[in-house]
Amino acid sequence: MSDLSLSTDVSLQAFNTFRIDARARRYLRVTDPDQLTQLAADPALAALPRLVLGGGSNLLLTRDVEALVLHMGLLGKAIVGQDEAVTLVRAQAGENWHGLVEWTLAQGLGGLENLALIPGTVGASPIQNIGAYGAEIKDVFHALTVFDFATGTTRTMTAADCRFGYRDSVFKHAEGRDLVVLDVTFALPRAWTPNLRYAELAQALEGSADPTPRQVGDAVIAIRRRKLPDPAEIGNAGSFFKNPVVSGAQCAQLLQAWPNLVHHRQPDGSEKLAAGWLIDQCGWKGKTLGRAGVYPKQALVLVNNGGASGAEVMALARAIQQDVRARFGVELEPEPVTV
Numbered sequence: 210m211s212d213l214s215l216s217t218d219v220s221l222q223a224f225n226t227f228r229i230d231a232r233a234r235r236y237l238r239v240t241d242p243d244q245l246t247q248l249a250a251d252p253a254l255a256a257l258p259r260l261v262l263g264g265g266s267n268l269l270l271t272r273d274v275e276a277l278v279l280h281m282g283l284l285g286k287a288i289v290g291q292d293e294a295v296t297l298v299r300a301q302a303g304e305n306w307h308g309l310v311e312w313t314l315a316q317g318l319g320g321l322e323n324l325a326l327i328p329g330t331v332g333a334s335p336i337q338n339i340g341a342y343g344a345e346i347k348d349v350f351h352a353l354t355v356f357d358f359a360t361g362t363t364r365t366m367t368a369a370d371c372r373f374g375y376r377d378s379v380f381k382h383a384e385g386r387d388l389v390v391l392d393v394t395f396a397l398p399r400a401w402t403p404n405l406r407y408a409e410l411a412q413a414l415e416g417s418a419d420p421t422p423r424q425v426g427d428a429v430i431a432i433r434r435r436k437l438p439d440p441a442e443i444g445n446a447g448s449f450f451k452n453p454v455v456s457g458a459q460c461a462q463l464l465q466a467w468p469n470l471v472h473h474r475q476p477d478g479s480e481k482l483a484a485g486w487l488i489d490q491c492g493w494k495g496k497t498l499g500r501a502g503v504y505p506k507q508a509l510v511l512v513n514n515g516g517a518s519g520a521e522v523m524a525l526a527r528a529i530q531q532d533v534r535a536r537f538g539v540e541l542e543p544e545p546v547t548v
């Protein structure tokens with residue numbers, strides 16, 4: 210029998226990268242999938258609302274958590290298969306994401322390098338289909354295992370089942386409410402070629418004729434270190450807003466007033482705008498509101514300058530949303546999960 214003793218009144222400050230001081234009324238460190246089976250079999254425990262916690266890097270806590278916090282600590286990673294086209298790598302949900310990227314690179318496996326240094330865990334990576342520098346995990350996703358609280362069983366899900374979108378998947382919607390990701394399997398291409406779609410990454414590698422996955426990963430790490438705050442040093446959750454998507458017509462109208470508007474045409478004719486640019490234009494870069502602030506090198510990142518509450522971060526986020534709405538008529542949608 211695995212351990213099913215719930216802790217009570219646990220501080221979550223060390224478990225969220227915003228370093229917000231909130232507490233969990235009930236908390237379980239999950240180190241064995243059997244704990245979930247036991248939970249689901251206990252009617253009182255199974256009825257509790259749940260918050261699944263990975264690295265806490267996409268989370269804004271605005272108050273103490275009434276739900277049962279399931280802190281995923283399942284560990285392990287291995288090569289589980291290979292054919293002419295791909296190498297299959299499987300990692301457990303609690304593995305550190307960047308640790309997995311480094312592990313694949315150390316073995317000469319390419320495919321995850323554009324996603325180097327993203328904070329958080331493997332189990333969280335499919336929830337918001339993490340992406341950066343022209344890549345998303347859906348590009349190298351093979352399958353994942355979930356525990357389903359509705360049935361008390363585990364099952365495999367394919368990419369189609371996960372319904373990946375931009376920073377989105379089935380797990381962020383009502384249909385995914387009962388699912389807990391246990392492990393994720395990635396299909397890494399054996400005939401690897403660098404993905405240099407992102408202009409700044411291509412520029413950084415201009416000197417290297419045939420870059421290796423390691424070199425691409427190092428370039429990504431260098432770019433991220435230049436622009437993004439290290440959560441170990443300053444509390445943050447990466448991009449605080451998604452890049453908004455507007456119609457082609459709205460974008461054309463905006464371009465008349467703002468010729469420098471940063472926009473990327475989508476396959477369906479809509480346009481993705483750079484939220485960081487919009488916020489920057491409103492003069493928010495480097496500004497603070499209470500103990501929360503806008504990171505001076507990247508306006509899309511909100512930071513905890515020390516001791517900020519979740520409510521202070523929310524107040525700053527609302528002020529930014531209001532300004533962007535007033536100036537551009539564009540709605541900014543927060544990226545982190547807010548509790």
Ligand code: EPU
Nearest residue numbers: 341342343447448450451452471483485486489507508509
């Ligand atoms: N920009 C500004 N001012 C700023 C920030 C950005 O003018 O303060 C402009 C930049 O000059 C650029 C454009 O906005 O033209 C886009 O900026 P950047 O390339 O830095 O990327 P982003 O759109 O702000 C997205 C992801 C990041 C990811 C980078 C690189 C989202 C919400 N964010 O940021 O993901 O690392 O692209 O691919 O899609 C995250 O999700 O947490 C995250 C960090």
